[in-house]
Amino acid sequence: xxxxxxxxxxxxxxxxxxxxxxxxxxxxxxxxxxxxxxxxxxxxxxxxxxxxxxxxxxxxxxxxxxxxxxxxxxxxxxxxxxxxxxxxxxxxxxxxxxxxxxxxxxxxxxxxxxxxxxxxxxxxxxxxxxxxxxxxxxxxxxxxxxxxxxxxxxxxxxxxxxxxxxxxxxxxxxxxxxxxxxxx
Amino acid sequence: xxxxxxxxxxxxxxxxxxxxxxxxxxxxxxxxxxxxxxxxxxxxxxxxxxxxxxxxxxxxxxxxxxxxxxxxxxxxxxxxxxxxxxxxxxxxxxxxxxxxxxxxxxxxxxxxxxxxxxxxxxxxxxxxxxxxxxxxxxxxxxxxxxxxxxxxxxxxxxxxxxxxxxxxxxxxxxxxxxxxxxxx
DNA sequence: ACAGCCATGTAACTCGTTACATGATTAC
DNA sequence: GTAATCATGTAACGAGTTACATGGCTGT
Numbered sequence: 001x002x003x004x005x006x007x008x009x010x011x012x013x014x015x016x017x018x019x020x021x022x023x024x025x026x027x028x029x030x031x032x033x034x035x036x037x038x039x040x041x042x043x044x045x046x047x048x049x050x051x052x053x054x055x056x057x058x059x060x061x062x063x064x065x066x067x068x069x070x071x072x073x074x075x076x077x078x079x080x081x082x083x084x085x086x087x088x089x090x091x092x093x094x095x096x097x098x099x100x101x102x103x104x105x106x107x108x109x110x111x112x113x114x115x116x117x118x119x120x121x122x123x124x125x126x127x128x129x130x131x132x133x134x135x136x137x138x139x140x141x142x143x144x145x146x147x148x149x150x151x152x153x154x155x156x157x158x159x160x161x162x163x164x165x166x167x168x169x170x171x172x173x174x175x176x177x178x179x180x181x182x183x184x
Numbered sequence: 185x186x187x188x189x190x191x192x193x194x195x196x197x198x199x200x201x202x203x204x205x206x207x208x209x210x211x212x213x214x215x216x217x218x219x220x221x222x223x224x225x226x227x228x229x230x231x232x233x234x235x236x237x238x239x240x241x242x243x244x245x246x247x248x249x250x251x252x253x254x255x256x257x258x259x260x261x262x263x264x265x266x267x268x269x270x271x272x273x274x275x276x277x278x279x280x281x282x283x284x285x286x287x288x289x290x291x292x293x294x295x296x297x298x299x300x301x302x303x304x305x306x307x308x309x310x311x312x313x314x315x316x317x318x319x320x321x322x323x324x325x326x327x328x329x330x331x332x333x334x335x336x337x338x339x340x341x342x343x344x345x346x347x348x349x350x351x352x353x354x355x356x357x358x359x360x361x362x363x364x365x366x367x368x
Numbered sequence: 369a370c371a372g373c374c375a376t377g378t379a380a381c382t383c384g385t386t387a388c389a390t391g392a393t394t395a396c
Numbered sequence: 397g398t399a400a401t402c403a404t405g406t407a408a409c410g411a412g413t414t415a416c417a418t419g420g421c422t423g424t
Contacts, residue, residue: 006410006411006412007283007286008411008412011286014286014289014290014293017290017292017293023374023375023376024375024376024377025373025374025375025376026374034289035286037280038280038281038282038285038286038289039280039281039282039285039286040279040281040412042412042413043412043413043414044375044376044377045376045377045378045412045413045414045415046411046412046413048375048376048377049377049412052377069374069375069376070375070376079293082290082293083293083294086287086290086293086294086298087294087298091283091284091287091302091305091306092283093283093309093313094280094281094282094283094284094285095224095280095281096221096222096223096278096279096280096281097222097223097224097278097279097280098222098223098278099191099275099276099277099278100275100278101222101223101278101341101344101345102191102195102198102219102222102223103270103275104337104340104341104344105198105218105222105337105338105341106198106201106266106270106337107336107337107340108201108334108336108337109198109201109263109266109267109270110267110270110271114270114271118275121275122275125277129277150292152291152292152366153288153289153290153291153292154289156288156291156359156362156363157285157288157289160285160288160355160359161285163351163355163358164351164352164355167347167348167351168348171344171347171348174347175340175344178340179340182336190382190383190384192383192384207402207403207404208403208404208405209401209402209403209404210402224384226384226385227384227385227386228403228404228405229384229385229386229387229404229405229406230383230384230385232403232404232405233384233405236405253402253403253404254403254404
């Protein structure tokens with residue numbers, strides 16, 4: 001980050017590079033269907049705050065159509081800043097906050113059955129999450145093979161996420177197996 | 185969280201349940217070798233802040249040995265609160281902040297060579313991270329097979345993390361393959 | 369008529385970070 | 397002697413959240 005806007009700002013700005021102009025509300029929806037899986041889902045209130053800031057910096061333009069909502073579009077300056085950010089900014093290692101792993105670390109303070117129940121609950125959550133992402137992924141399939149395919153990279157990232165969920169599922173099952181083998 | 189301390193507080197408290205008493209400094213080291221991989225590495229200053237808060241709540245006791253540093257130990261109340269937290273508190277789905285995936289999502293704004301370089305850089309970072317965790321894991325091997333093995337769960341979590349890094353590595357290699365197949 | 373979605377924002381607050389400050393002890 | 401590690405804290409700030417407030421429009 002160092003000299004500039006927070007990452008979430010650039011992330012939201014990036015969501016405006018897919019050829020359309022969005023309202024704050026729509027931008028939040030797009031964040032919920034993409035950013036959510038690899039970054040964060042900013043709160044509605046933060047989306048508006050960020051849009052105001054991006055607008056102050058001239059990175060997006062706000063077009064108020066009379067009688068309608070305000071639509072935001074990335075400006076040439078915004079595009080310039082974003083590509084510069086992508087090219088120059090150092091990239092942090094991914095940060096994971098994993099409440100299940102954290103609790104498993106403290107498994108000696110839990111009933112064995114509670115540990116198993118927790119992991120099984122997590123399997124269910126994972127499956128729901130995976131389905132959400134699968135739907136997003138399917139929605140990106142439309143443009144596949146297109147010469148100017150705008151969703152090529154989002155689709156790659158979605159594949160990555162799906163693979164991550166699959167791996168997580170395999171490993172949690174393996175952990176359950178190990179716990180059951182050792183318990184009795 | 186709802187009614188109580190933030191998760192990081194309980195996480196640090198949890199690190200005091202492995203049978204020893206630690207200084208703030210040592211607690212930070214333990215966090216760096218465990219929490220870092222699944223949760224966060226709180227800053228030194230935050231470790232002291234949390235210890236003060238835990239102490240205020242009577243969840244740890246501070247023992248000041250004259251001429252030496254202050255050592256913190258979990259109290260019975262702390263153990264009670266922590267096990268209650270583990271049993272009752274709802275468990276959030278893991279939150280991932282993945283700067284590499286975020287940038288790949290915006291791959292259409294980068295040079296193809298820059299995208300590949302980014303992923304290769306990430307492979308290197310992953311490998312260094314994996315080695316760090318491997319060393320931590322090896323340090324936990326000592327007590328394997330022990331009847332009262334205190335590190336059984338930390339070892340399971342470390343295995344989980346190592347598997348995650350391995351999966352991530354596989355998938356990034358696959359992404360590089362796909363990018364190269366499509367580029368020319 | 370009422371629910372649910374679309375649309376926008378402010379205010380208070382929490383978590384956690386960096387910067388700053390200090391000083392003792394240990395290793396080379 | 398001087399660098400690294402051990403040890404402890406305060407202060408300022410930033411990022412992001414929840415709670416609150418408001419109001420139109422749409423479907424049943």
